[in-house]
Amino acid sequence: MDLIGALLTQGLQMALVLVAAPLLTGFVRKVKARLQRRRGPSILQPYRDLFRLLRKEVVLADNASWLFRVTPYLIFAVTWVAAALVPTFASGLMFSWTADLIAIIALLGSARFFLALAGLDVGTSFGGIGSSREVMIASLAEPAMLLIVFTLALVAGSTQLSTVAEFMASPEVGLRVSVGLAMIALIMVAIAENGRIPVDNPATHLELTMVHEAMVLEYSGRHLAMIELAGSMKLLLYLSLLACLFLPWGLAAADMGLGGHAVGLASYLGKLGGGAIALAVFEMVVAKMRVFRVSEFLSAALMLGLLATLLLFLSRSL
Amino acid sequence: MSPMTVAMSCVAALLAVAVLAVAIAPRPGASKAVYGASLIASSIAGALALIHLAGGTPATVTLPLGLPWLGAHFRLDALAALFLFVVNLGAASASLYAFGYGAHEPAPGRVLPFFPAFLAGMNLVVLADDAFTFLLCWEFMSLVSWALVMAHHRVEANVRAGYVYLVMASFGTLALLLAFGLLAGPDGTYAFADLRGGVRTPLVNTLVLTLVLIGAGSKAGLVPLHVWLPLAHPAAPSHVSALMSGVMTKVAVYGFVRVAFDLLGGTDWWQSMIVLFIGGITAVLGVLYALMQHDLKRLLAYHTVENIGIIYIGLGLALAFQANGMNAAAALALTAALFHVFNHSLFKSLLFFGAGAVLTATGQRDMERLGGLIGRMPYTSFAFLVGCVAISALPPLNGFASEWLTFQAILQSPDLPQWGLKFMVPAVGGLLALSAALAAACFVKAFGITFLGRPRSEAAGAAAEVDRFSLAAMFGLAGLCLLAGILPGIVIDALAPVTDLLVGERMPAQTDIAWLSIVPIAEARSSYNGLLVFVFVAFSASFAAYIIHRFASHAVRRAPAWDCGFPAPGAPIQYRAQYTAGSFAQPIRRVFGTLVFHARERVEMPPPGDLGPARLHVELRDLVWDALYSPLAGIVNASAERLNHFQFLTIRRYLGLVFLVLVGLLLVLAIWI
Numbered sequence: 001m002d003l004i005g006a007l008l009t010q011g012l013q014m015a016l017v018l019v020a021a022p023l024l025t026g027f028v029r030k031v032k033a034r035l036q037r038r039r040g041p042s043i044l045q046p047y048r049d050l051f052r053l054l055r056k057e058v059v060l061a062d063n064a065s066w067l068f069r070v071t072p073y074l075i076f077a078v079t080w081v082a083a084a085l086v087p088t089f090a091s092g093l094m095f096s097w098t099a100d101l102i103a104i105i106a107l108l109g110s111a112r113f114f115l116a117l118a119g120l121d122v123g124t125s126f127g128g129i130g131s132s133r134e135v136m137i138a139s140l141a142e143p144a145m146l147l148i149v150f151t152l153a154l155v156a157g158s159t160q161l162s163t164v165a166e167f168m169a170s171p172e173v174g175l176r177v178s179v180g181l182a183m184i185a186l187i188m189v190a191i192a193e194n195g196r197i198p199v200d201n202p203a204t205h206l207e208l209t210m211v212h213e214a215m216v217l218e219y220s221g222r223h224l225a226m227i228e229l230a231g232s233m234k235l236l237l238y239l240s241l242l243a244c245l246f247l248p249w250g251l252a253a254a255d256m257g258l259g260g261h262a263v264g265l266a267s268y269l270g271k272l273g274g275g276a277i278a279l280a281v282f283e284m285v286v287a288k289m290r291v292f293r294v295s296e297f298l299s300a301a302l303m304l305g306l307l308a309t310l311l312l313f314l315s316r317s318l
Numbered sequence: 319m320s321p322m323t324v325a326m327s328c329v330a331a332l333l334a335v336a337v338l339a340v341a342i343a344p345r346p347g348a349s350k351a352v353y354g355a356s357l358i359a360s361s362i363a364g365a366l367a368l369i370h371l372a373g374g375t376p377a378t379v380t381l382p383l384g385l386p387w388l389g390a391h392f393r394l395d396a397l398a399a400l401f402l403f404v405v406n407l408g409a410a411s412a413s414l415y416a417f418g419y420g421a422h423e424p425a426p427g428r429v430l431p432f433f434p435a436f437l438a439g440m441n442l443v444v445l446a447d448d449a450f451t452f453l454l455c456w457e458f459m460s461l462v463s464w465a466l467v468m469a470h471h472r473v474e475a476n477v478r479a480g481y482v483y484l485v486m487a488s489f490g491t492l493a494l495l496l497a498f499g500l501l502a503g504p505d506g507t508y509a510f511a512d513l514r515g516g517v518r519t520p521l522v523n524t525l526v527l528t529l530v531l532i533g534a535g536s537k538a539g540l541v542p543l544h545v546w547l548p549l550a551h552p553a554a555p556s557h558v559s560a561l562m563s564g565v566m567t568k569v570a571v572y573g574f575v576r577v578a579f580d581l582l583g584g585t586d587w588w589q590s591m592i593v594l595f596i597g598g599i600t601a602v603l604g605v606l607y608a609l610m611q612h613d614l615k616r617l618l619a620y621h622t623v624e625n626i627g628i629i630y631i632g633l634g635l636a637l638a639f640q641a642n643g644m645n646a647a648a649a650l651a652l653t654a655a656l657f658h659v660f661n662h663s664l665f666k667s668l669l670f671f672g673a674g675a676v677l678t679a680t681g682q683r684d685m686e687r688l689g690g691l692i693g694r695m696p697y698t699s700f701a702f703l704v705g706c707v708a709i710s711a712l713p714p715l716n717g718f719a720s721e722w723l724t725f726q727a728i729l730q731s732p733d734l735p736q737w738g739l740k741f742m743v744p745a746v747g748g749l750l751a752l753s754a755a756l757a758a759a760c761f762v763k764a765f766g767i768t769f770l771g772r773p774r775s776e777a778a779g780a781a782a783e784v785d786r787f788s789l790a791a792m793f794g795l796a797g798l799c800l801l802a803g804i805l806p807g808i809v810i811d812a813l814a815p816v817t818d819l820l821v822g823e824r825m826p827a828q829t830d831i832a833w834l835s836i837v838p839i840a841e842a843r844s845s846y847n848g849l850l851v852f853v854f855v856a857f858s859a860s861f862a863a864y865i866i867h868r869f870a871s872h873a874v875r876r877a878p879a880w881d882c883g884f885p886a887p888g889a890p891i892q893y894r895a896q897y898t899a900g901s902f903a904q905p906i907r908r909v910f911g912t913l914v915f916h917a918r919e920r921v922e923m924p925p926p927g928d929l930g931p932a933r934l935h936v937e938l939r940d941l942v943w944d945a946l947y948s949p950l951a952g953i954v955n956a957s958a959e960r961l962n963h964f965q966f967l968t969i970r971r972y973l974g975l976v977f978l979v980l981v982g983l984l985l986v987l988a989i990w991i
């Protein structure tokens with residue numbers, strides 16, 4: 001019975017991240033549009049875009065290699081696996097022991113590695129500029145993320161995400177300086193990793209400012225659909241991560257019944273909605289920064305992460 | 319036959335092949351004969367090492383060579399068996415690779431005799447069990463590898479590389495000589511068995527550790543002793559580069575481990591801090607230097623520096639834990655370091671083989687003149703890609719497994735009592751994370767510029783796939799990278815006898831854990847399952863591809879890429895207008911370069927109306943070279959200049975000098991005694 005329940009939770013979770021991801025993107029766009037006093041497209045528009053892309057033919061550059069064609073599926077798969085390992089509405093995931101938080105970060109690193117390679121595959125300058133900026137951003141965002149993981153792992157005594165989430169929900173956590181610093185750093189990293197304003201603008205196609213969009217400029221049809229879907233899932237993943245680490249209330253534990261899981265699901269959707277509104281408002285009030293200011297922004301995240309880890313090395317109770 | 323007899327016979331066979339090769343080198347079939355014999359001998363030795371590692375008792379043999387009252391001691395224990403396996407795995411794959419690659423060698427007489435001798439030298443260093451034999455074999459290994467670096471001695475850069483290497487290698491051996499002299503003490507007992515139990519003052523221990531760090535570290539490539547490595551490793555033929563980078567640096571690590579853990583039996587906590595600090599700096603500087611290179615083989619050589627840094631971080635952590643009696647954590651850190659030793663020998667050899675294949679196919683090492691090879695060399699590029707993913711520490715390949723263990727070891731360290739370590743370890747953890755992220759950037763560049771895009775030169779456009787032996791060697795190593803990545807538990811268990819020997823503790827057995835996960839301490843703390851991650855990713859990707867091709871469009875149209883207004887396809891200028899290695903690294907150069915390299919960029923624009931090209935000049939300085947080596951070389955040169963006139967004295971003056979020195983020495987003796 002336990003096994004079936006765990007399998008069910010895991011399966012539901014995988015389906016949920018897949019289905020909810022475009023909705024989240026659509027919701028963020030809608031809120032932004034309303035804040036700009038536009039009506040904006042329906043929040044279902046990302047689904048329509050995906051289905052339209054899936055029906056279209058793929059236009060490949062003459063010299064595009066097999067790597068270019070395999071990458072979208074690989075990125076989709078890696079992001080999906082990573083997203084399925086982050087607790088959304090319930091912490092008792094069946095396969096949570098497969099990969100801890102460090103491995104989840106590294107999985108997202110794999111996705112980026114292949115996307116950056118795909119950007120270089122055709123040999124146009126846009127792909128190159130996107131890839132080279134993306135790896136520069138990643139070279140600071142990833143260590144910052146790992147230091148945040150160190151902080152959380154030292155607080156909770158584990159790098160297993162489920163265990164950390166359960167610990168964060170327990171009253172033992174209390175108020176800690178280190179966790180506060182880690183939260184700020186994680187928000188900064190999440191903004192950079194998802195290519196949101198002020199680091200990158202997901203809506204731009206101006207060559208001086210593109211990062212992510214420049215990398216995927218050569219993609220079309222079903223390939224582009226896979227990449228867009230993976231991008232939405234990544235945003236969902238980071239919001240779920242923030243929710244389960246810093247707002248763990250309502251998260252259903254493995255032994256809770258159906259009611260507990262229903263509460264978990266409702267509170268999770270509430271948290272996602274709140275996160276999406278916060279993101280949209282934040283994107284409205286800040287301006288995009290120059291590419292080389294990004295390194296300062298991320299260095300700040302790195303330093304916050306280092307400071308949080310150092311504090312915990314000095315005293316476990318900080 | 320006893321294991322020692324087999325091991326020594328393999329070494330003797332390699333030396334015999336080396337001698338034979340001098341005679342037969344000019345003949346047409348010589349290359350295949352020599353590499354074939356090397357392949358057989360190193361396969362046997364490797365299999366022996368593996369069997370011994372799985373469950374053997376230490377075996378010894380003493381040969382009547384070397385110092386008459388000492389003899390030459392050789393011993394095969396768990397540590398020696400591990401490194402013997404690493405050496406011979408690399409040696410066997412390099413021999414297999416060279417079976418095909420060796421045919422392109424313009425001067426086989428300069429490579430064939432030294433190659434088996436180099437293999438024999440590395441085997442002997444690992445097996446040596448007394449200080450005299452160890453140093454003799456170490457120097458033999460250095461000199462033979464120097465000869466291989468100088469194989470193409472008409473290239474001017476190689477001559478400089480050979481010179482710098484020779485100076486640094488001699489300096490390293492000198493440091494080791496002094497270290498063993500201090501270890502042996504005034505009694506002069508040189509057998510390792512006697513050195514192990516020796517009672518020494520803390521000062522002597524510190525000096526020995528410093529000297530070994532310098533001696534073995536200069537061979538391994540620790541910053542700031544790394545300067546010879548990126549010059550010498552690429553200068554040799556590619557299969558030798560693979561051996562020097564993938565294997566010889568590991569022999570140097572072996573030297574450090576043997577002395578620091580086995581002979582000294584651990585260090586004080588503050589000494590481990592030095593090792594940690596140097597390891598962290600080495601890791602980050604190594605990868606930053608690598609990112610700035612556009613010579614493929616030099617990029618790989620610099621990247622070896624980074625990996626050596628990661629290994630030394632693991633070793634430093636193990637020393638710190640051991641000094642505080644936390645032996646379980648020390649076993650974890652040491653396992654991580656040794657796992658990375660094994661992993662790096664796999665993927666660095668693989669990558670150098672790939673670089674050699676590119677060199678064979680195009681005659682180019684300069685990435686700015688490569689590109690688009692993925693279409694022309696599909697197999698090579700696939701194997702190279704596997705190596706790139708593995709070295710970038712991305713799951714599910716092996717590089718990630720060992721770095722993951724290192725991170726787990728770092729997370730054990732808040733329990734360390736000393737404040738110095740409490741500050742040092744998180745900082746080093748940050749440096750390790752930084753170097754891991756930069757490594758991924760570095761290999762996006764290495765693979766992307768070399769194999770993707772469009773050809774940047776005619777040679778790259780006309781490349782063809784290499785021979786099947788080279789491919790077999792590359793795919794064998796790529797397969798091992800995957801296996802060690804998805805089944806890390808087996809490797810960890812194989813390392814258990816070594817950690818047992820060195821820190822008296824082993825990690826919990828991994829192979830009987832359900833689903834082949836690895837669990838360093840307890841499942842509630844951390845676990846990782848490479849196999850399932852691999853299966854999940856493979857399954858989801860195939861599932862997505864199947865669903866889409868079944869239910870959505872699978873039409874494909876090929877069309878020319880939009881060329882931003884540049885001339886029509888086919889015009890050579892279009893191919894040069896791609897992103898280059900230099901432009902790819904430019905953002906990172908701007909972020910880190912001003913601090914680390916004093917990078918300066920200058921743009922020369924033609925005046926308005928002039929149709930001449932604009933030029934971008936980039937100036938990078940190697941601060942280590944400027945701050946340390948240039949002054950040192952200056953002092954040496956100046957004093958040589960001063961001493962030069964001693965060369966032109968008359969015979970009377972020479973005799974007078976001899977007399978004066980004699981009197982001086984006698985005086986010293988008279989006063990001292």
